[in-house]
Amino acid sequence: MSSLLVAAGTAPLRFDALVLAPVLLPLFAAVLVLLVDAVRPDRGRAAAALVWPLAVGGLLAGTMTAGWPVVTGGVPVRTACLQGSDGCLVATTGTGGLLQVGALVTATVVVLGLWAAAGEADSDDPVVDATLVLATAAGAAAVPAAGDLGSWLVALELATLPAIALLGRRRGSAASHGAVSLLTTSVLSFSLVTLGAGLWLVGTGSAAFSVDSLPPAGAEHAVVLAMAVLVMVAGVGFKVSAVPFHAWTPAAYRGAPGPVAALLATTSKLAAVAAIVVVLAAAAPLLPQRWLVLAVTLVAAASTTLGSLAALRAPTPIALLAWSSVAQAGWVVAALVGTGAGAADLAAGYALTHVLATTVVFAVAGAVGWGDFTRYRALLRSQPVLGGMLALGLASLAGLPPGLLGLVAKIAVLGAATAAHAWVLALVLALNAVLGVAVYLRWFAELVRSGRHRPRVRLSRPGHAAVALSGTLLIVATIVPTLIFGPLDLP
């Protein structure tokens, strides 16, 4: 365990590198990848043979360092703490640790997917792709641990901007269209978030997320702080794909190749949810309850309904997954309706469950191939493992057993809504759960149909690894949901 002493003003800050390892290890792997490119710039198979394993190794190492404190119960973990107050620049709770693990694991599956797709015409530069994904992963791992406004902002943008480059590099008008919509959305989101950050500085006078810096409730600055939180969450709402910030989602998913869409659906989304969790946890005592319930009800109802209805009519699996992302974002927002700090942690728990299921679906769909639903006909019979994993993932998203994990998560969110006496929200969510069953079961029905499956599936080793990693995690979490819901800081 090494520590670096850095002078900041008059008070030195101590950094514990092990606490920062989940962020540093992917960045270190990115540096190594760039070194490989500098030393051997031939961009051929030799480079690919080095680059992808480096990326996977860095991400897995980061996952282990992130998961260790969660598993051994050593949370909360802090470092780089300021003297004289309880603010730390890096602070991870149980929820934060879980979000870090989730972000790094999903990034690993994305890298494996890109590796499996390498060699096709439009992804001919493994170095750039790997570096961009590693940067996203590092940002996504840094957001849950952000203890102050500056690192929160930088980490959030680091976690979401590289996706634009990944998308823009692809050839084809759909990809360009998606990249442009993603870019304009990101600019809008950034401006809102920065405005919120400025308001936060005015409201508290300090950039650190610490309890001492909060103004007393009822003071004028408390109103400014509440506004700051509202604007910041609205800005981050773009990245979560909640209505009315969802317009970029269908275009971006349609234009992106499978693994890039997976990155948008999983890692970026976890980073955005983590950003909301950190902000709400820091400002929890000062938020006006009644308006919160109203706002959450409106956004959640609109997102789940619009997303489910559009997904019902989606012509292709990728369109279905895009709109499903919008609908699931509605459920995540709905979890925020509860009173107290546990609400944000519940939202994180729901986000983790649906992102895990989405990862499995993306991994299998990457192996079977995109196209339309008939490609999956009778998959369960010809490829029992792939079909079974996809079936479990879809059932989890629908919230129907055997997808017990999804059902438990939906019960938790509905429980929060009823406990907060938000009856309208609870009823809307219940109706949308039924719609959700119809949405995902449409795809599930194709899997279990009788008949012959064509075309044949060719699964490469990285593709195998992606399905195995995400599928095993989903199966284990389905049998023991405490693995996800235990470490969360629920009341």
Next chain:
Amino acid sequence: MSAVLAVALPALGGVFLVVAGRTLSVGAVWLVAMATSVATAAAALVAVVVRAEATVPWVPSLGLSLDVCVDGISGPLVALTALVGLLAVLLVRDDTPAGGSPSSFHGAIQLVVAGSLAAFVATNAIAFVVAMEVVLVPMWVLIARFGEGNSRRDRTDAAWRFLLYTVLGSMVLLVGVLSLVALAGTADLRELARVGAELPATTQILLAGVLTAGLAVKVPVVGLHTWLPAAHTTAPTAGSMLLAAVLLKLGTYGLVRLPVATLPEGFAAVAPYLAVLGSVGIVWAGLLCLVERHLKRLIAYSSVAHMGFVLLGIASGTRTGLQAALFANVAHGLISALLFVIVGALKCRWGILDLAQPHPALREVAPRLGLALMTGLAASLALPGLAGFWGEFLAVYAAWSPSADRPVGVLRVAAVLAAVGGAIAAAYALKVAGLVWSGDAPDQTADRTPDATGVETLVLASLGSLVVVLGVAPGVLLAVTGADVTSLLGGR
């Protein structure tokens, strides 16, 4: 322990068959399924006799634990589920339905049994709803893949309607349960029975309304019943047996455990509506059965009528009424399982089940089948001496003199309507007997109808003898449910 085993054995067996059963031969699959069913039945019997209790923590941070307990109310239903599951597997020894692999078929049946058993033994209200959802996808697979409809479109339509209707009911029920848990502060059904009565009256009425609305789809209450004929008609025989004998009981069992036990004042306000809807259902379903030509759909509609009597008994609010409802539950389970087995056997032999076409007389060409059919039909029309009589008679009697907090006039009208419905039931049952048992086709077609095979005879004999035993000695079942019904109603 035995209760946990009774749930875990079919669950593990079902998962094993679905995941790994494809490597086994058809005979081996049947043996595995049979062994699982026998073990489940043994564990269930032990659990019922011993009144087993156990606790399995699942997700402590969300308050979800799998507490299980078998008492006098759930015991008979647990035994019924295990028995019907065993008989369903036994019945398909010679021919598994086409449409998919035998391992998926048997796996789906075991999973339906596991989910139902989990629902009946659960003492945590949220775990009850989760268990109700577990049976949905396997039953959907049974209807959509292995169903008997004329076209794939029919089967898919029936399966989807069943699934979406039932999920809607489950979600509304879930909202009600979560609200009740939030307001009462506990999710344990036994605690809720004590704490729920202390909630204010308007809250009780609202909650009881939501819970009843959610369960009304499952029962099914007339108006929300349109999923039932399609699902029952299209499902394979084993699937129809499980649907009628087990899944319909989940709804009424939920009514007894949730609104009746926990929200007495609230349910008192909802009960008159339930009684009226129940009676309307009896008459409506009876009239439909009078003109129905498809034999399997006729049996399906008669299920709506029988459930109407159960609703009437529950709505009366007296001890007699609740006992009658629980008795009618078990009786209907046995009777409908018996009738669906016979209908399945006839379909195998005749190909179509149209009552308007002439049929050879069963009493002459297939006397064993004929005897079983007459037993089933007589029990269905509530002939004294068979199981169906006691449930219906006592339900009407209880509705005629309901408890003090029910409007007497409304319930008496409902009782009269139910009696009229009973007469209509006699009419259609005798009509079916006349067409099928007496028959009117010449004897040359007799060789198309071989009598019941060994397996079929065993299944029919078990169900038939239980129907007769319950009819002649109802005290056996009434004694089991008696004490717990009294404590549930608080001595009213």
